[in-house]
Amino acid sequence: MIDCGEGTQMQLRRSKIRFTKLRAVFISHLHGDHCFGLIGMISTFGMLGRTAPLHVYAPEAFEPILQGQLDFFCKGLEFKVEFHAVDTLKNDVIYEDQSLTIETIPLEHRIPTCGFLFREKPRPRHINREMTDCYEVPLCQLNNIRNGMDWTTPEGIVIANERLTTPADPPRAYAYCSDTRYIPTLHELVAGVDTLYHESTYAEDNLSRARLYWHSTARQAATVARDAHVGKLLLGHFSARYEDETCILDEAKQVFENSWLTNEGLVFDV
Structure with a gap:
């Protein structure tokens, strides 16, 4: 969470x-x-x-x-x-398990703040069951095959791993950038992530308030997404002064087309 x-x-x-x-x-x-x-x-x-x-x-x-x-x-x-x-001032890995790493993203707010970057580790290749059945690969060897091992038949014929498997799904990455003012270099830390959440408390009509309270505008969030070449941008943490956040979405889309408004209960595919 x-x-x-x-x-x-x-x-x-x-x-x-x-x-x-x-x-x-x-x-x-x-x-x-x-x-x-x-x-x-x-x-x-x-x-x-x-x-x-x-x-x-x-x-x-x-x-x-x-x-x-x-x-x-x-x-x-x-x-x-x-x-x-x-440590909110360092970009550092703070969690790691067999499938995932989580690292901090230093942000700039009125108090010490950081975001979090979730990265999947490379996953094993997919078994091609038609081919493993054809070469009668034992079930006990399938994990080894997933992890890149070739298979040698009882006759001594080596079957290349590429014939027994299909490529793994590319590892996914999700960056969460909580309350922060615009940071021109932030895109370097979130470069290439599949999904970026970046606060967009205000539209540009309230740029002065964004600067005063150390928040970002939708255009600034979209600029980070564009410069980082992310897959999609999720916008959130909207000011209560906006009864309709359409202006925030429209502003972001002018800079980064694949932008989305978040709301309670919505589900997004990373």
Whole structure:
């Protein structure tokens, strides 16, 4: 989960996402709309009998705040809340498993803030079942074939891996750029990602307010997307002054055509 504002538990239930599937929360910065929902969610996990650890990645200043809330509201939890301090000034890998890496994206807001870049690792090739059946490759060898091994028949004939498999799907990448003013060099850190979320609080008619409050306009978000050659741009964090965000979308599309407005409950294919 990226950020955890108020209403998070309601949205999880509406989205039919099981609470037990959540292993880690990444907090971009310590403004309430990005972290006020965390302690309530942790409390609910405790009441539901969770035992698996929950990992929280957030700016260092959040650790004593979170610990104080845990001590006061969540005594007797049967699971650990593991805190991982994030340096918002560095572009660094903070998480890695067999299939994924997550790295920080330094941003510029009124307080220490960072985004997060999720990158899939290269995946194994796909088995061509017609060919493996034809050459009677044992099931126990299919994982080796996926990972690039050739197959040698009992007669000693070597069958090249390219005949037994098809190319793997290209690894995907998703960049989340939370509250930030426009950073001219940001495109270098998110270059080539499939999907970029970039805050677009204002349209250009409120450029002065964007500068004052360290936010971005839709045109600036689209400029990052264009310069980074991303696949698609997701726009969000709209100012309440806009009853209709169509002007934000139109402004972004003038710079980067494949731009989309986000909203509660929408699902996008990375």
